[in-house]
Amino acid sequence: MKNGRIKALKCRECEREYPPAKIHACEECFGPLEVIYDIDSINISKPVIEARSKTLWRYRELLPLEDETKIIDLGAGFTPLQECRRLAEILKMKKLYIKNDTVNPTGSFKDRPATVAISKSLEFRFRAVGCASTGNLAAATAAHAALAGLPCYVFIPSNTERGKVLQAAAYGAKIVAVRGTYDDANRLAAQAAYEFDWGIVNINVRPYYVEGSKTIVFEVCEQLGWRAPENIIIPVGSGALLCAIWRGLKQFRELELINGLKTRLIGAQPEGCSPIVKAFKDNSEDIFPVEKPETIAKSLAIGDPGDGIYALRAIKESRGLAEHATDKEIIEGMRLLAKTEGIFAEPAGGVAIAVLKKLIESGDIGRDEEVVCCVTGSGFKSLEIFSADAASIIEVEPNFSSLKNLAMLGGIVKYG
Ligand SMILES: *Cc1c(COP(=O)(O)O)cnc(C)c1O
Numbered sequence: 001m002k003n004g005r006i007k008a009l010k011c012r013e014c015e016r017e018y019p020p021a022k023i024h025a026c027e028e029c030f031g032p033l034e035v036i037y038d039i040d041s042i043n044i045s046k047p048v049i050e051a052r053s054k055t056l057w058r059y060r061e062l063l064p065l066e067d068e069t070k071i072i073d074l075g076a077g078f079t080p081l082q083e084c085r086r087l088a089e090i091l092k093m094k095k096l097y098i099k100n101d102t103v104n105p106t107g108s109f110k111d112r113p114a115t116v117a118i119s120k121s122l123e124f125r126f127r128a129v130g131c132a133s134t135g136n137l138a139a140a141t142a143a144h145a146a147l148a149g150l151p152c153y154v155f156i157p158s159n160t161e162r163g164k165v166l167q168a169a170a171y172g173a174k175i176v177a178v179r180g181t182y183d184d185a186n187r188l189a190a191q192a193a194y195e196f197d198w199g200i201v202n203i204n205v206r207p208y209y210v211e212g213s214k215t216i217v218f219e220v221c222e223q224l225g226w227r228a229p230e231n232i233i234i235p236v237g238s239g240a241l242l243c244a245i246w247r248g249l250k251q252f253r254e255l256e257l258i259n260g261l262k263t264r265l266i267g268a269q270p271e272g273c274s275p276i277v278k279a280f281k282d283n284s285e286d287i288f289p290v291e292k293p294e295t296i297a298k299s300l301a302i303g304d305p306g307d308g309i310y311a312l313r314a315i316k317e318s319r320g321l322a323e324h325a326t327d328k329e330i331i332e333g334m335r336l337l338a339k340t341e342g343i344f345a346e347p348a349g350g351v352a353i354a355v356l357k358k359l360i361e362s363g364d365i366g367r368d369e370e371v372v373c374c375v376t377g378s379g380f381k382s383l384e385i386f387s388a389d390a391a392s393i394i395e396v397e398p399n400f401s402s403l404k405n406l407a408m409l410g411g412i413v414k415y416g
C-alpha cells in the first residue's frame with residue numbers, strides 16, 4: 001500500500017524544505033530536519049482508529065512510512081494508561097494517571113521510535129542498522145533489527161547498565177562499548193553512519209525515528225476519551241520525546257481528533273544531568289552542556305542534548321515547567337511507584353514521579369489538576385539499584401514451625 005502523506009522534510013532552523021529522502025540535516029545550515037505531513041490529505045476518524053490493532057501503527061497515517069509492507073511490528077505501543085488512586089492519595093492530589101511504557105516489547109518507550117526507524121531503514125534499503133544509545137535504544141533497535149533480518153551495531157558508553165547491554169546482545173546485535181560518555185559514543189556512531197552508509201536510527205534516520213515517539217501522547221488522548229491531558233510529565237534526556245509529544249498534540253488538534261490544547265509540558269531531569277532544567281530556571285535561551293553527567297538515571301545522562309533548545313521552547317510555549325530530582329529522590333520515586341501502584345520502573349520513571357511529588361508540594365501543580373506521568377522504562381533493566389533489598393530476604397527451613405515464628409508475619413496472621 002502506498003502512503004503519500006509525507007509532504008516534505010523541513011529544516012527546524014531555516015525552514016528550507018526537502019523531498020523526503022535519505023537525508024537528516026539541512027544542506028544550507030546543517031539544522032535538523034523534521035517530517036511535514038500533508039494534513040489536508042489525511043482522512044482518519046476516531047472509529048477507524050479504534051477498530052485497528054492495538055499497536056502504535058494504528059496511527060499509521062501520521063507515521064512517516066511510504067510502503068506499509070515494510071512495517072516491522074513487535075507490538076510496541078498501546079500501553080496502559082493506569083489511573084493511580086493509591087499514589088494520588090499519598091500525594092494528596094485528585095487525578096493521576098501513569099502512562100505505563102514499561103510493558104513495551106523490550107521494556108521501554110524506545111520501541112516506539114525503533115519500530116518506525118527500522119521499518120524506514122528497510123524502505124531505504126540500508127544493509128545494516130544501529131544506534132547510539134544510553135541503554136534502552138540498544139535493545140529496542142536490536143530487537144526490531146532481528147525481526148527485520150538486518151545486522152545491527154550498537155554504540156554505548158562502556159558504563160551502561162549490564163542488563164541493558166546483555167539484552168541488546170541477546171537479540172544478536174554487535175555491541176561497541178565506547179570508553180567515554182554518551183556524547184562520545186554518539187560521535188563515533190555518526191562517523192560509522194557516514195563512512196559505512198549504515199542506518200543509525202537516531203542519527204541519519206533521526207527525522208523519521210523521532211516520529212515514533214509522539215504516539216505515546218496519541219494514545220493518552222485516545223485513552224482519555226479523545227482529549228488532551230492538563231499536565232504531562234516527561235523524563236528528558238536529549239529532549240526528543242518531549243518535542244515529539246508537543247508535535248503529536250498539535251497534529252491531533254489540527255486533525256480535530258482533540259478539541260483545544262491547553263496541556264502543560266513538564267520536563268523532568270536528574271539533577272546530575274539537567275542542562276534543560278537549568279536553562280529553564282535561569283530563563284536562558286541557550287543550553288550549556290554538562291561535561292560529566294553523574295546520575296543513576298543513566299538513560300537520561302545526555303550532557304549535550306540534541307533537541308535541548310527545541311524542548312525548552314516547547315515547554316515555554318505550553319506554559320509548562322522543568323524540574324530536577326536527586327538520585328535519592330529518584331530511588332524513592334521508584335519505590336513509591338512500585339509499592340503503591342505495582343509498576344516497576346527504571347530510574348527515568350523515578351525521575352518523573354520525584355518531580356511530580358516536588359511540584360505538588362511546591363504548589364506549582366495544583367492538587368486538583370490532572371496529571372499524566374510518563375513512566376518510560378522497566379525496572380528489570382536496572383536491577384542493581386535494588387540490590388540492597390536482598391538483605392531483607394529471609395530464608396526458612398521447609399517446614400511450618402520455621403515459618404510461623406517469623407517476625408515478618410507481624411500481626412496479619414492469627415495463630416495459636
Ligand atoms: C531515552 C529515554 C528517555 C528520554 O528520551 P529523550 O528523547 O532522549 O529525551 C526517557 N526515558 C527512558 C527510559 C529512555 O530510555
Ligand SMILES: [Zn+2]
Nearest residue numbers: 011014026029
Ligand atoms: Zn536549514
